[in-house]
Amino acid sequence: MSYWLLKSEPSELSISDLAGRPARTESWDGVRNYQARNILRDGMRVSDLAFFYHSSCAEPGIVGIVQVASAAYPDPTQFQADHKHYDPDSKPADPRWWLVDVQLVRKLKRTISLTELKGHPELAAMPLLRKGNRLSVMPVSAAEWDCILRLE
DNA sequence: GCCAACGTTGGC
């Protein structure tokens, strides 16, 4: 089993939005970065766990845990001409963008903020904490995962 | 293949 971190702007999808859904699931569409795409498509497996991270908001940080609920499949929004994530160069026979479904496992008891995460040297190698890094889907090591959960 | 221009991300 592997661990991951997924960023979401709460104005697009917050942890509370996810918690309010009947099946507490979301199709993680809209990823339009090749590195993130490769991680989604080639790295993630059903039942892997991921931190849910709020970005571009008042208190950026980790707010919950989700579980990968499907294998990767083509992101349907890339073929929808009226969709903001439409990609006219992607063809159904050879899809460029992929996604997985995720399901909420639980909210954390509190937000573990970006500021707090930066204060722990054992987390310094996380892409999340590296200056200028904008990756929205990234791996988390087992040691980092355990370390962050102990902060809760 | 180089690189300037541009668009996006995301913290502050």
Place this chain on the structure above:
DNA sequence: GCCAACGTTGGC
């Protein structure tokens, strides 16, 4: 709103 950092595009 600002701006640093990064990815993508497209001319040459």
